Amino acid sequence: MLSLTAQDWTAVLLSLRIASVATLVALPFGIAIALVLARKDFWGKPLIDAIIYLPLVLPPVVTGYLLLITLGRKAPVGAFLADHFGIVFAFRWTGAVISCGVMSFPLMVRAIRLSIEAIDRRLEDAAATLGARPILVFFTVTLPLALPGIIAGAMLAFARALGEFGATITFVSNIPGETQTISAAIYTLTQVPGGDAAALHLVVVAVLISVAALVIAELLARRATARLHGA
Amino acid sequence: MLSVDVEKQLGEFALHAAFESADGATALFGPSGAGKSSVIAMIAGLTRPDRGRIVLDGETLFDAGARIEVSAWRRRIGCVFQEGRLFPHLSVKHNLGYGRWMSGITADADEFAHVTGLLDIGHLLDRRPGRLSGGERQRVAIGRALLMRPRLLLLDEPLASLDAARKSDILPYLERLRDEARVPMIYVSHDAGEVRRVATRVVTMQHGRVTAASGVELLSQAVMPREGGTSSSPRAPG
Numbered sequence: 001m002l003s004l005t006a007q008d009w010t011a012v013l014l015s016l017r018i019a020s021v022a023t024l025v026a027l028p029f030g031i032a033i034a035l036v037l038a039r040k041d042f043w044g045k046p047l048i049d050a051i052i053y054l055p056l057v058l059p060p061v062v063t064g065y066l067l068l069i070t071l072g073r074k075a076p077v078g079a080f081l082a083d084h085f086g087i088v089f090a091f092r093w094t095g096a097v098i099s100c101g102v103m104s105f106p107l108m109v110r111a112i113r114l115s116i117e118a119i120d121r122r123l124e125d126a127a128a129t130l131g132a133r134p135i136l137v138f139f140t141v142t143l144p145l146a147l148p149g150i151i152a153g154a155m156l157a158f159a160r161a162l163g164e165f166g167a168t169i170t171f172v173s174n175i176p177g178e179t180q181t182i183s184a185a186i187y188t189l190t191q192v193p194g195g196d197a198a199a200l201h202l203v204v205v206a207v208l209i210s211v212a213a214l215v216i217a218e219l220l221a222r223r224a225t226a227r228l229h230g231a
Numbered sequence: 232m233l234s235v236d237v238e239k240q241l242g243e244f245a246l247h248a249a250f251e252s253a254d255g256a257t258a259l260f261g262p263s264g265a266g267k268s269s270v271i272a273m274i275a276g277l278t279r280p281d282r283g284r285i286v287l288d289g290e291t292l293f294d295a296g297a298r299i300e301v302s303a304w305r306r307r308i309g310c311v312f313q314e315g316r317l318f319p320h321l322s323v324k325h326n327l328g329y330g331r332w333m334s335g336i337t338a339d340a341d342e343f344a345h346v347t348g349l350l351d352i353g354h355l356l357d358r359r360p361g362r363l364s365g366g367e368r369q370r371v372a373i374g375r376a377l378l379m380r381p382r383l384l385l386l387d388e389p390l391a392s393l394d395a396a397r398k399s400d401i402l403p404y405l406e407r408l409r410d411e412a413r414v415p416m417i418y419v420s421h422d423a424g425e426v427r428r429v430a431t432r433v434v435t436m437q438h439g440r441v442t443a444a445s446g447v448e449l450l451s452q453a454v455m456p457r458e459g460g461t462s463s464s465p466r467a468p469g
């Protein structure tokens with residue numbers, strides 16, 4: 001059966017923590033950007049679109065490198081944050097949150113955007129004629145109707161963040177207990193002679209967590225959809 | 232008292248409608264494609280006219296010249312649309328309460344009971360719109376618009392999506408609404424029979440123009456308004 005060392009458990013829990021925090025922090029931004037992309041037309045929109053989808057097509061190492069040269073301890077933005085606010089991302093688990101969030105952001109935005117585009121805008125008009133100001137229309141009509149897509153987007157992002165490897169290891173390295181996620185731990189084990197047996201246990205855990213995340217996502221999305229259409 | 236004089240270019244189609252309506256039910260009558268629904272959307276504040284003025288009870292809701300445009304959510308004009316447009320994620324009860332909730336009107340149990348009784352929807356309160364028949368859905372939509380205490384009620388072909396039997400089920404409710412609710416109504420329809428039953432005055436429209444405005448007896452002479460009617464901006468008796 002599964003026998004995980006203390007260090008393995010640390011990696012598993014750290015991965016879950018990083019993926020959860022990355023998803024929760026990214027979610028409000030994801031919803032806001034999906035809303036703007038779904039509803040607004042403005043000059044430069046194709047460029048914004050491209051930048052948001054960039055992490056999906058760039059090699060993850062490149063994304064990690066770009067994070068390193070902007071948010072690193074000696075990089076311009078990173079140095080500013082460290083000197084003025086004491087916020088450091090480099091080689092910290094919070095840095096892994098950033099890289100996981102960035103890498104999973106396109107998937108999140110895409111799922112939410114599609115669900116917002118599918119909303120019947122005439123329902124929002126109806127809400128306006130009933131006296132709802134735009135912000136209330138958003139919270140009482142748009143957001144609930146987009147909920148299945150928001151759940152799907154959040155779970156996809158969570159699963160993607162859980163598996164993130166390239167950008168994270170480039171940006172915050174592979175420090176046990178701080179930035180060593182499941183993926184990084186498996187990678188480390190496979191680099192050691194005879195380590196592949198130990199790696200297998202972590203592989204099984206990774207598969208289990210991913211399957212569970214996808215099943216939960218499916219169930220939640222189904223429930224949300226059923227709530228929208230009667231029942 | 233509603234006074235409308237609006238112009239809008241809709242693709243190839245030039246809409247220029249001017250009419251007035253007072254208490255009771257005024258029908259906006261004409262063939263489909265005459266621009267009736269566009270006029271309704273402008274009165275509701277959902278579409279912006281290119282030019283013109285809309286004044287309700289002395290308040291200017293829109294005036295292109297004076298750059299006045301009151302947002303739809305501030306107009307307090309109730310709308311009932313052809314497809315009902317009930318919120319699918321809310322129960323009938325919460326659909327009915329939505330307008331009150333959004334505009335911060337305090338709950339009035341008597342009023343709620345009166346409206347649900349008038350429309351015979353009291354037994355549907357816990358259902359979702361997805362579980363309602365077409366006729367029930369339209370009655371809930373009418374109730375939802377009434378409960379926001381509108382100054383004016385716009386009904387845009389509320390029966391068009393229903394079969395003949397359902398239509399004759401709902402028409403009595405509309406007549407009761409006209410007689411009991413005391414909210415002025417604009418009733419859009421292309422069905423002369425419906426208009427004769429519901430409306431007290433008729434404004435006919437064709438090809439984006441108002442062709443006539445008078446009492447409901449207009450419809451006993453001609454079933455459909457003919458092209459090139461009397462005037463594009465008639466002044467109707469109050």
